Amino acid sequence: MAQSIQAGDNPIQAYDLAVIGGGINGAGIAADAAGRGLSVFLCERDDLASHTSSASSKLVHGGLRYLEHYEFRLVREALAEREVLLRKAPHIVRPMRFVLPHRPHLRPAWMIRAGLFLYDHLGKREQLPGSHGVKFDSASALKPSIKRGFEYSDCWVDDARLVVLNAQAAQEKGANIQTRTACVGAHKDGEGWLVTLQRADGSRYSIRCRALVNAAGPWVAKLLGEQLRERSPYGIRLVQGSHIIVPRLYEGEHAFILQNEDRRIVFAIPYLDRYTMIGTTDREYRGDPAQVAITEAEIDYLLGVVNDHFRYQVRREEILHSFSGVRPLCDDESDNPSAITRDYTLALADGPAPLLSVFGGKLTTYRKLAESAMAQLKPYFPTMGAPWTADAPLPGGEEMGTDVGGLAHALQREVRGLPATLAARWATTYGQRSWRLLGEVRDISGLGECLGADLYAREVDYLCEAEWASEADDVLWRRTKLGLVFNADERTRLERYLAERLSTREPNAA
The missing domain is CATH 3.30.9.10 (D-Amino Acid Oxidase, subunit A, domain 2)
Structure with a gap:
């Protein structure tokens, strides 16, 4: 658990590890670290998976074409990860x-x-x-x-949901996940880092951490130079x-x-x-x-x-x-963009306040990247737990097996009036967490207002409360993929509903 350190009149939360970046690599590292017993903080300046991690080809694959570039280690690791x-x-x-x-x-x-x-x-x-x-x-x-x-x-794979599920797994292991919160500065302070953060409303606060992970994706080098005042060890x-x-x-x-x-x-x-x-x-x-x-x-x-x-x-x-x-x-000086390695490189700046920066990587191997990151950080946290993620289901995947259709039928049996298409979408989106979404509701009338395309108020509430959604694009493109079927009027209705929820919500806390 995070500890509070008094600084003047304001307590500053202290963590073992702070992760900057809420894409697949940042979320995967946060989940792995939290499951090993470390206190973890993750910040993302936008929404989870709002950039590279939601713009992939949505594949978990070995990368057949990487064989032509002799990337045998990467392909072997990725092929094994498909099964995991x-x-x-x-x-x-x-x-x-x-x-x-x-x-x-x-x-x-x-x-x-x-x-x-x-x-x-x-x-x-x-x-x-x-x-x-x-x-x-x-x-x-x-x-x-x-x-x-x-x-x-x-x-x-649903790429954006893979990120969200890892963030949920991290939170359920005790991590503090803060979206729409940017790192605007960090410096070494004693035996750790003092990190300054800025919320979407412009307000600022600070945290301390013993180790810092830079998983800012396309901004990894920029973050090093501008916010952390460190030289980037690799070109990007x-x-x-x-x-x-x-x-x-x-x-x-x-x-x-x-x-x-x-x-x-x-x-x-x-x-x-x-x-x-x-x-x-x-x-x-x-x-x-x-x-x-x-x-x-x-x-x-x-x-x-x-x-x-x-x-x-x-x-x-x-x-x-x-x-x-x-x-x-990671810049390997290849003349052909297609030939640049998709493998990942982890750069550790050693010392009493370690900084680990993530360069490159691909969706399929995020879990192995996270394990490699924890192996590099282990000397600083010798009592951390052993690797655990290979056999642990992600949220919604508990006791699923391969019978996603069976879950959809069960949802229809339990919820009167639930359309087959909606049951199937929930089963392939939330898995067993569909039951948490429903709560005690057992009739479609209990789902509240239909905002369009079988998206009901109760589902939006769940996405806001359990999955950090706060804007229409979060819901339509990264949580549900309903953006393709929502029309302009339906989007306006959703935006209005989200604005009303936001106006009654308590201020975001660190």
């Missing part, structure tokens, strides 16, 4: 088959078969089936000239990745991995039953990561790749939504 995350969070992680159309002039069949053999055997594989060749007939959604290909396994390369969402291109629950003439790949992935998500791009980015947006050139690129493969030709006006993120990759 399937067990930890079966409500938000699900197996998915990937179809790779063969284009002989890009990569010969023997090369692909060799890569898939490694993919099948590099990591421990218990739940996912292996790869095999496929032939396409006249019923295929692909162009008639594409006759054969390959199929293998990876997983889909910002690589923009963009996606588009279009009406569903093909039937089936499988994804496609499409090869392009520049030897990059683009995914076409089923998304929310009604759509196909297409991405990602790789381009150097030099602007403000908070302002990243898809470019016309990226739209052309993605449409070009998908239209080279599919019978149906997607038109620009069919794009329903796009999103972009900036991946903060």
